[in-house]
Amino acid sequence: MTALSTARSTPSIFGGVMIIGGTIIGAGMFSLPVVMAGAWFFWSLAGLVFTWFCMLHSGLMILEANLNYAPGASFDTITRDLLGRNWNVLNGLSIAFVLYILTYAYISASGSIIHHTLDELNVVFPPRLAGLLFALAVAFIVWLSTKAVSRMTAIVLGAKVITFFLTFGSLLGHVKPATLMNVAEQSPSYAPYLLMTLPFCLASFGYHGNVPSLMKYYGREPKIIIRCLVWGTLIALGLYAIWLLGTMGNIARHDFIAIAEKGGNIDVLVQALSGVLNSRSLNLLLVIFSNFAVASSFLGVTLGLFDYLADLFGFDDSPLGRLKTALATFLPPMAGGLIWPNGFLYAIGYAGLAATVWAAIVPALLARASRKRFGSPRYRVWGGNGMIALILLFGAGNALVHVLSSLGLLPVYK
Numbered sequence: 001m002t003a004l005s006t007a008r009s010t011p012s013i014f015g016g017v018m019i020i021g022g023t024i025i026g027a028g029m030f031s032l033p034v035v036m037a038g039a040w041f042f043w044s045l046a047g048l049v050f051t052w053f054c055m056l057h058s059g060l061m062i063l064e065a066n067l068n069y070a071p072g073a074s075f076d077t078i079t080r081d082l083l084g085r086n087w088n089v090l091n092g093l094s095i096a097f098v099l100y101i102l103t104y105a106y107i108s109a110s111g112s113i114i115h116h117t118l119d120e121l122n123v124v125f126p127p128r129l130a131g132l133l134f135a136l137a138v139a140f141i142v143w144l145s146t147k148a149v150s151r152m153t154a155i156v157l158g159a160k161v162i163t164f165f166l167t168f169g170s171l172l173g174h175v176k177p178a179t180l181m182n183v184a185e186q187s188p189s190y191a192p193y194l195l196m197t198l199p200f201c202l203a204s205f206g207y208h209g210n211v212p213s214l215m216k217y218y219g220r221e222p223k224i225i226i227r228c229l230v231w232g233t234l235i236a237l238g239l240y241a242i243w244l245l246g247t248m249g250n251i252a253r254h255d256f257i258a259i260a261e262k263g264g265n266i267d268v269l270v271q272a273l274s275g276v277l278n279s280r281s282l283n284l285l286l287v288i289f290s291n292f293a294v295a296s297s298f299l300g301v302t303l304g305l306f307d308y309l310a311d312l313f314g315f316d317d318s319p320l321g322r323l324k325t326a327l328a329t330f331l332p333p334m335a336g337g338l339i340w341p342n343g344f345l346y347a348i349g350y351a352g353l354a355a356t357v358w359a360a361i362v363p364a365l366l367a368r369a370s371r372k373r374f375g376s377p378r379y380r381v382w383g384g385n386g387m388i389a390l391i392l393l394f395g396a397g398n399a400l401v402h403v404l405s406s407l408g409l410l411p412v413y414k
């Protein structure tokens with residue numbers, strides 16, 4: 001009995017780990033092997049570990065600031081109170097931008113993966129239409145209710161985890177050390193290509209909007225929430241490492257050039273993988289996994305955007321109010337998907353650029369302000385001012401890298 005009542009007063013960390021892991025692992029991971037082809041496996045792994053470290057600590061900094069407020073206080077409330085109106089406006093704009101551009105990326109990605117799936121079944125279906133229909137289906141679920149979204153997400157996430165292990169368990173069995181070590185190339189250079197991968201790593205480790213949701217769920221329990229963040233991000237890091245191993249151990253480095261040239265969208269990558277694997281069942285698994293991976297982030301991110309816009313425009317919760325919010329959420333990215341169906345890689349890069357504001361820079365400033373104003377009595381991220389400086393530098397560095405690479409000033413592997 002006692003065990004039962006303790007379990008009820010503090011929900012287990014499993015749910016929180018799933019929320020964090022589920023948000024992190026999404027379409028972003030499909031951009032990783034393509035943009036990391038230049039830096040290749042070991043350098044990219046180092047970049048991933050570094051990004052994991054910084055993104056975990058910036059999440060902990062949001063928690064540090066959040067603990068001064070009642071559970072349920074949103075990102076918006078905390079930022080306005082600690083950093084003032086201007087920072088809050090910038091923060092809100094960058095959140096909206098990231099959610100919009102990710103919704104666009106998911107539409108583009110789902111169009112491409114559905115097109116590929118049907119292609120496997122010998123059905124010809126234009127990717128634009130596929131993306132549009134998929135977006136309409138997601139819009140319908142989001143319009144129905146939050147509960148509908150969380151039920152769908154639970155199902156899709158479960159399927160994603162199962163197919164992930166089935167797919168990657170067998171994918172690892174196919175890894176060819178000669179391909180992974182890139183023995184074919186004579187004196188290759190990798191390090192110069194590392195910097196341009198950083199915004200993609202950052203986007204792939206984004207989850208920070210969920211930290212206030214965890215506090216709403218668990219209450220002021222820093223120990224439990226810290227464990228959720230550590231485990232959720234570590235699971236993602238582990239899966240990304242396996243994903244790099246599975247892709248770079250099967251597709252030769254120079255073959256990635258053609259993949260990137262075709263827009264780097266998911267179908268091209270999956271097609272290249274199936275081409276080398278020569279296994280019908282593995283191919284099918286991979287296709288199923290990609291569909292679920294895109295669908296679960298799609299639901300999570302659009303729900304976030306939906307709630308944000310409803311709050312911003314003051315649309316109510318009636319069916320008509322929700323319809324207005326759904327239109328504001330889905331129409332702009334859908335239009336984008338119709339006009340530019342293949343902007344997946346660009347979109348993830350821009351998501352990294354904008355996410356650096358609210359997932360790195362603002363959290364570091366929040367922690368600093370929280371220490372000044374409240375002394376952060378409940379929990380304080382280790383490392384003092386040095387850690388705050390590191391996260392600020394990480395955030396600013398990412399923005400700089402993205403700008404330089406958009407201007408064509410960073411080396412590109414081609």
Ligand SMILES: N[C@@H](Cc1ccccc1)C(=O)O
Nearest residue numbers: 024026027028203204206207
């Ligand atoms: N990490 C998510 C994208 C994301 C970024 C920022 C916040 C929320 C989600 C993905 O890989 O698809």
